[in-house]
Amino acid sequence: xxxxxxxxxxxxxxxxxxxxxxxxxxxxxxxxxxxxxxxxxxxxxxxxxxxxxxxxxxxxxxxxxxxxxxxxxxxxxxxxxxxxxxxxxxxxxxxxxxxxxxxxxxxxxxxxxxxxxxxxxxxxxxxxxxxxxxxxxxxxxxxxxxxxxxxxxxxxxxxxxxxxxxxxxxxxxxxx
Numbered sequence: 001x002x003x004x005x006x007x008x009x010x011x012x013x014x015x016x017x018x019x020x021x022x023x024x025x026x027x028x029x030x031x032x033x034x035x036x037x038x039x040x041x042x043x044x045x046x047x048x049x050x051x052x053x054x055x056x057x058x059x060x061x062x063x064x065x066x067x068x069x070x071x072x073x074x075x076x077x078x079x080x081x082x083x084x085x086x087x088x089x090x091x092x093x094x095x096x097x098x099x100x101x102x103x104x105x106x107x108x109x110x111x112x113x114x115x116x117x118x119x120x121x122x123x124x125x126x127x128x129x130x131x132x133x134x135x136x137x138x139x140x141x142x143x144x145x146x147x148x149x150x151x152x153x154x155x156x157x158x159x160x161x162x163x164x165x166x167x168x169x170x171x172x173x174x175x176x
Contacts, residue, residue, distance in 0.1 A: 029100045036099075039092035040117045046085035047122025048131030053081065056132070080145070081135075089114050 011017070092114040096102050102110075125131050138145040 025100070032095045032099045032102075036092050036095040036114075039088040039095060040114060040121065043085050043088040043092065043114070043118030044121025044125055045134055046081045046088065047118050048125035049081045049122075049135045050085065051122065051126040052131035052135055055126075085118065089118055092118075 089111070093107075093111050096105065096110050096114070097107075122131070
């Protein structure tokens with residue numbers, strides 16, 4: 001036993017091993033909590049943008065095109081924002097699990113709380129009319145984003161310009 005103690009002490013001296021200061025662990029813990037909060041905030045913005053995009057769709061135009069209800073929603077749903085929401089809820093989940101006491105929390109509970117916080121925050125942002133800001137910024141500043149989610153107006157414009165699009169839309173409409 002005494003021999004093991006001496007071997008350990010010799011290894012510490014030989015490799016110049018020093019203890020890691022407590023502030024490093026505290027900083028890491030605070031960083032993970034901050035990342036959790038940021039992830040929930042971004043998830044809230046994504047959820048507000050999802051609500052904004054769905055609410056801003058012109059449903060009568062969907063009926064003119066021949067789509068209504070779930071089919072129309074599939075065409076105009078903001079998949080980009082849904083992916084952003086899912087990614088940041090996942091980040092929030094892993095970040096809280098990496099905190100000092102995160103291992104104690106029930107996995108399902110952490111996931112549900114992350115989702116609920118993002119939904120509540122997103123709903124509040126939408127109610128306060130801030131849900132459209134990220135959508136509008138992306139539409140103005142990111143050329144590729146303009147083509148990701150087609151508005152019904154854009155669909156009608158494409159139909160008028162491209163006969164193949166009209167034919168494909170007709171085929172989609174007849175799939176049941």
